[in-house]
Amino acid sequence: MISWIDRRTKRVEAPRPSRRAERQSTKKVDIAGFTPELLPYLGQAAYFELGMFENLSRAIAIAPDLAAKEALSAAAGRALSKHQGLVAEIRRRGGEPSEVMAPFTAGLDLFRSETAGADWHELLLTCYLAGGLLDDFFIRLSAGLPGDVGPRVAHLLGQDAGTDVLVTHLKAAITANPALGSHLALWGRRLVGDTLLVARSALPTPGQTPDEDRIEPVYTELIAAHTRRMDGLGLTA
Amino acid sequence: MISWIDRRTKRVEAPRPSRRAERQSTKKVDIAGFTPELLPYLGQAAYFELGMFENLSRAIAIAPDLAAKEALSAAAGRALSKHQGLVAEIRRRGGEPSEVMAPFTAGLDLFRSETAGADWHELLLTCYLAGGLLDDFFIRLSAGLPGDVGPRVAHLLGQDAGTDVLVTHLKAAITANPALGSHLALWGRRLVGDTLLVARSALPTPGQTPDEDRIEPVYTELIAAHTRRMDGLGLTA
Numbered sequence: 494m495i496s497w498i499d500r501r502t503k504r505v506e507a508p509r510p511s512r513r514a515e516r517q518s519t520k521k522v523d524i525a526g527f528t529p530e531l532l533p534y535l536g537q538a539a540y541f542e543l544g545m546f547e548n549l550s551r552a553i554a555i556a557p558d559l560a561a562k563e564a565l566s567a568a569a570g571r572a573l574s575k576h577q578g579l580v581a582e583i584r585r586r587g588g589e590p591s592e593v594m595a596p597f598t599a600g601l602d603l604f605r606s607e608t609a610g611a612d613w614h615e616l617l618l619t620c621y622l623a624g625g626l627l628d629d630f631f632i633r634l635s636a637g638l639p640g641d642v643g644p645r646v647a648h649l650l651g652q653d654a655g656t657d658v659l660v661t662h663l664k665a666a667i668t669a670n671p672a673l674g675s676h677l678a679l680w681g682r683r684l685v686g687d688t689l690l691v692a693r694s695a696l697p698t699p700g701q702t703p704d705e706d707r708i709e710p711v712y713t714e715l716i717a718a719h720t721r722r723m724d725g726l727g728l729t730a
Numbered sequence: 731m732i733s734w735i736d737r738r739t740k741r742v743e744a745p746r747p748s749r750r751a752e753r754q755s756t757k758k759v760d761i762a763g764f765t766p767e768l769l770p771y772l773g774q775a776a777y778f779e780l781g782m783f784e785n786l787s788r789a790i791a792i793a794p795d796l797a798a799k800e801a802l803s804a805a806a807g808r809a810l811s812k813h814q815g816l817v818a819e820i821r822r823r824g825g826e827p828s829e830v831m832a833p834f835t836a837g838l839d840l841f842r843s844e845t846a847g848a849d850w851h852e853l854l855l856t857c858y859l860a861g862g863l864l865d866d867f868f869i870r871l872s873a874g875l876p877g878d879v880g881p882r883v884a885h886l887l888g889q890d891a892g893t894d895v896l897v898t899h900l901k902a903a904i905t906a907n908p909a910l911g912s913h914l915a916l917w918g919r920r921l922v923g924d925t926l927l928v929a930r931s932a933l934p935t936p937g938q939t940p941d942e943d944r945i946e947p948v949y950t951e952l953i954a955a956h957t958r959r960m961d962g963l964g965l966t967a
Binding site for chain 2: 546566574595598
């Protein structure tokens, strides 16, 4: 597990053009064999979105001005809608949401506390990068879900997250203060390791996975998208 | 102002049947003359609902178990919808929400900090009692708004607040621990004074109001509804 994270982290710190080219050619990776059982999938995704909602609520509480507070409330509402949509899917299958989410609370609570950040800007970057990466990941996994639930979940998670406000505030702060940019670049690189660990935890345990290398291109895609988010903020991934 | 609060507080601590009878006979009080200008009204109500959302988000963060967290997230979503609905009304009239809410942040932030409570149960009671009373109050005031905005706002604020979860948890805790009940009864009595002060601040300043006594029956109604909420929890108002 440790070595897996190390490999990812190295890749993120020094993305090579060849990796990006590789991503283009591997868009159609069949991830179906890696999709977990439906209820655990829904439970983990639902609890993740609840955590995103809690993160955004904290960002609202410590926002420096009312306009930011107001704009963040829309993003918090989107995360909450995703959570509630996933909870509705759990209920539709006769699951009790709190029971279905329970196995994932310890891991995701730890993730949240380790990525909470020391201030408002770090927290915004966490919401933007971890939210973006794991939404992408859960959408990717949804392709392997049975019946019509996959497309429905992909649609739910793929909706505009209302995160423009995060980008706007981060860009403005980075432009005004280059030292903050270099600090946040470091934070962004740290985040990706923890976030990919959450993604990995959603997959069957290594012993049960016949061909771990088949999942590699999916991580490559996720990291490429992460790098684009960092680039868009003017941060070096 | 002080004497006004004192009068209210006494009434709440010793509600007399005659007061309730009086309430029945004064249901049709014309409140139109007391309704503030449209944008300030929307700004104060919108910022109040944002504060309720923040309170409920904090209740989620400190909830003792996942089922409570999950149920509270629905209530938080309702408060957020009310906030967003009011913000939409502000935008529809060309107002900038953060500017329109700005005059009310200091007062409502102070109110929130004074009613935040020392623990989860106090916070739940604040959400239930202050949210209930001020939703009622803003609905009442909406009757005096111009055009079709009044009924629309009344509908928005009158929607189920999803607060059954608050009642369920408070009742269970009070039943299990009578000492908590007497403590929370005290907290509920304290809350009503601060909450009515917020309501009073939404009205034109005393000097501008020709006949303050005309608003009395509205307070009587609000307090009667508050007393019913306390009764429903098994608390003596």
